[in-house]
Amino acid sequence: MNFTFAAHLRTGLREGFSSPLAAALSLLTGGLIVAIAWVSIRWLLLEAVWPWQEADACRETTGLCWPFLTEKVRLILFGTYPFDLQARPAAVSVMLCLLAVLTCRQMVGKPPRLNAGQLAAIWVLVIGLSFVLMGGGVFGLQAVDPVRWNGLPILLILSIVAVALAFPLGVLLTLARVQTSHPILALLASSYVEITRGVPMLTVLFVGIFVLPLTLPAGVSISPVMATLVALVFFHASYFAEDIRGGLLSLPAGQGEAANSLGMTYWQATRLVVLPQAIRRSLPSLVNSLIGAYKDTSLVVVVGIHDLTATARMSFGDPEWRDNALEAYVLVGLWFFLSCAYLSGIGRQLHRNSAS
Amino acid sequence: MIPPSPPPPAEKRLHLSDIAAVGGLALVLALAVFNVLANMEAAGVSPGFGFLVREAGFDVSSSLIPYAPSDSYARVILVGLANTVFLAAVCLVLATVIGVVFGLVSVGPSPIGRALALAYVEVFRNLPKLLVLLILFVLAVNGLPHVREAISVGPFHLSNRSVNFPVVVSNQRMWFAVAAAVVGLGIGFLWRARHKLADRRSGAAETAAINLLPIALPLLAILVFQVPVTVSVPELKGFDFQGGGRLSLQFVVIAATLGIYHGAQIAEVVRGGLLAIPKGQTEAAKALGLTPWQSIRLIVLPQVIRIVIPPMNNQYVNLVKNTSIAIAVGYSDLMSVSGTIINQSFKPLEMMLITMGLYLALCLGLTTTFNRFHRRLTRRETR
Structure with a gap:
């Protein structure tokens, strides 16, 4: 182990200083790495105030303030959700994470192997249970207003539920778009997809928050969380549609024709032959869009939904902790980095699977 | 061998399902419009774009064209649009430069450089842009000195409020x-x-x-x-700099965020393009006696550009759309101006139509330009 490391180091150094250009580049980037590492180590370790120290010590240093994190971690995770009931959002967060991991494992063909029906049933069950646990009001659970659904659970609900609903809508949009014998349907679907992809997500969120309530009849109201969810579904659907269309177009036309010649109806051929293959082919780009959708869910803070980014802002809102913004944001960043890195890993694996 | 039969001609007649789909959609839209009108009437607001000529009454954080709160809503939208275009242009250049540099380093001769480029791409691919923006904003506000102790390099000054620099006064x-x-x-x-x-x-x-x-x-x-060439140099007077050019801290932070965030993605595009060129191409160039510089300029670069244009186009369109996150730190771009107008005038439908239309026009314009460029390049290839 030591030997191979030394050998790697030797070959690396030899390569890195093989020419004047390489040497200059190595020195420059090496210096940059050392500088970044030094600043990080100083902030993380050398000047940090440890959890067992007094919080007052944070005012003397510029390093990481652990007492702030230990005091505010529940506020960052669950926001203003009633403090005594926070086991519920915690359970929802764990459930939704497990659901995401389970689905990812299915995509790359790892156990437990489930069929599509079982997976769909689990999705419906978990999402239903999430709303029941968050909202309460049934089975003796105390009711909690959606305004107080904050932090991690709302981020997961908005991203996972939006993706779950946007995916079938994306499939339908794709199918409508590739119809050659229904030109009007195809035109409607393609203009919808192109227009949605040509505007920022924030404009769609604004439409959900400000315009959607206006289109409802008088007396009917929609909570901001639901309005945001609807906006996210309609926005993500067109990105998914574009990915699935890529897979569909790469599928040889013979597949659908063969299914037709076997006497299958359009829906049979689509459901059993065309779509499964098209979706499998588009999985790598779908995972990319998925990561984008998940990261962009953090934009809901602009329309007043308190996801992780907003609860982080709450945590350093009171004057006592004004200087600890970086700690809160780094914690949120760490969560996003780890979860996205997991999804990226799944994407890479899919890429390898489709290449082999 | 029997040649494959041509595909059957597509039917062009109208299906019942088409009529049903369009009818259903029209019905839903009509219902929505009816509800909107009813709701607006209940709130005492009449629909229409007449409000655009009314006085806006709010100020913006920065403007490229002369603007006062007494100007009309139409003018403040124009201010926002100009700010968005300016921001997008700056970010575009910044992201391209960063992306190309890191893309080159990631396939370069130095393993240390390759590791750094890889880590950079990986970190920013896994972070939301909004979080990057907020972190940089916090770092800039807390880390940079107050105006009075601004970091100065000659006539350039950097403080936690703005960047000030000399400009040539027009005459x-x-x-x-x-x-x-x-x-x-x-x-x-x-x-x-x-x-x-x-x-x-x-x-x-x-x-x-x-x-x-x-x-x-x-x-x-x-x-x-x-x-006469006169240069206006910023000078510290009282509580802020007077004279010279000024970019607000918000602008600088958003430009840096989008430059770094999209730089990482462009670096990946450039890397992909460079790796897609078969090694035989450069070897053949060498065998023909071309110098390394000639080989890059005449053999590698023309092929790389053709490969990277479509994904770059995608990146640039995303970048233009992502300038809208500027609203989170209060830079007066199109999105933030239209948000303020919605809150003031209760015209969400009209304002969102205008805003989305403008963003769509920007993105479509960019895509069209790029497609034309790409067509020209590929046409030259086939000739």
Whole structure:
């Protein structure tokens, strides 16, 4: 182990200083790495105030303030959700994470192997249970207003539920778009997809928050969380549609024709032959869009939904902790980095699977 | 062998399902419009775009065109649009430079450089842009000095409020120099159009001279017409800098965020493009006796550009759309201006139509330009 490391180091150094250009580049980037590492180590370790120290010590240093994190971690995770009931959002967060991991494992063909029906049933069950646990009001659970659904659970609900609903809508949009014998349907679907992809997500969120309530009849109201969810579904659907269309177009036309010649109806051929293959082919780009959708869910803070980014802002809102913004944001960043890195890993694996 | 039969001609008649789908959609839309009208009437607001000429009454954080709160809503939308376009242009250049540099480093000769480029791409691919923006904003506000202790490099000053720099003050005679530059560019353009089909090897000296014209002519004009060149230098007076040019901290932070965030993605695009060129190409160039620089300029670069244009187009469109996150730190771009107008005037439907239309136009314009460019390049390839 030591030997191979030394050998790697030797070959690396030899390569890195093989020419004047390489040497200059190595020195420059090496210096940059050392500088970044030094600043990080100083902030993380050398000047940090440890959890067992007094919080007052944070005012003397510029390093990481652990007492702030230990005091505010529940506020960052669950926001203003009633403090005594926070086991519920915690359970929802764990459930939704497990659901995401389970689905990812299915995509790359790892156990437990489930069929599509079982997976769909689990999705419906978990999402239903999430709303029941968050909202309460049934089975003796105390009711909690959606305004107080904050932090991690709302981020997961908005991203996972939006993706779950946007995916079938994306499939339908794709199918409508590739119809050659229904030109009007195809035109409607393609203009919808192109227009949605040509505007920022924030404009769609604004439409959900400000315009959607206006289109409802008088007396009917929609909570901001639901309005945001609807906006996210309609926005993500067109990105998914574009990915699935890529897979569909790469599928040889013979597949659908063969299914037709076997006497299958359009829906049979689509459901059993065309779509499964098209979706499998588009999985790598779908995972990319998925990561984008998940990261962009953090934009809901602009329309007043308190996801992780907003609860982080709450945590350093009171004057006592004004200087600890970086700690809160780094914690949120760490969560996003780890979860996205997991999804990226799944994407890479899919890429390898489709290449082999 | 029997040739495959041609596909059956697509039917062009209208299906019942088409009519049903369109009818259903029209019904839903009609219902929505009816509800909107009813709700607006209940709130005492009449629909229409008449509000655009009314007085806006709110100020913006920065503006490229003259603006006062007493101006109309239409004008403040224009201010927002100009800010968005300016921000997008700056970010575009920044992201491209960062992306190309890191893309080159990631396939370069230094393993340390490759590791750094890889880590950079990986970190920013896994972080939401909003979080990057907020972290950079916090770091800038807390980390940079107050205006009075601004970091100064010559006439450039950086504080936690703004970046101040000297600018050339425009005057009436300046137009001579501008006109000279336009003439210089025009001559270059015409010359190139005439010599497009001519042998490229001849006239290298002329090309160099023509390329210098847009710089030489204005300088000549400044000397001949005695254009006064006055430079306004920022100076600390009271609580802030007076004179010179000023970019707000918000602008600088958003530009840096989008530059770094999209730089990482562009680096990946550039890396992909460079790796897609088979090794045989450079080896063949070497065998033909081309120098390394010639091989890059004549063999590698033309192929890389053709590969990266479609994904770059995608990146640029995303970048233009992502400028809208500027609203989170209060830079007066199109999105933030339209948010303020919605809150003030209760015209969400009209304002969102305008805002989405403008963003759509920006993105479509960019895509069209890129597609034309790509077509031109690929046409040259097939010739």
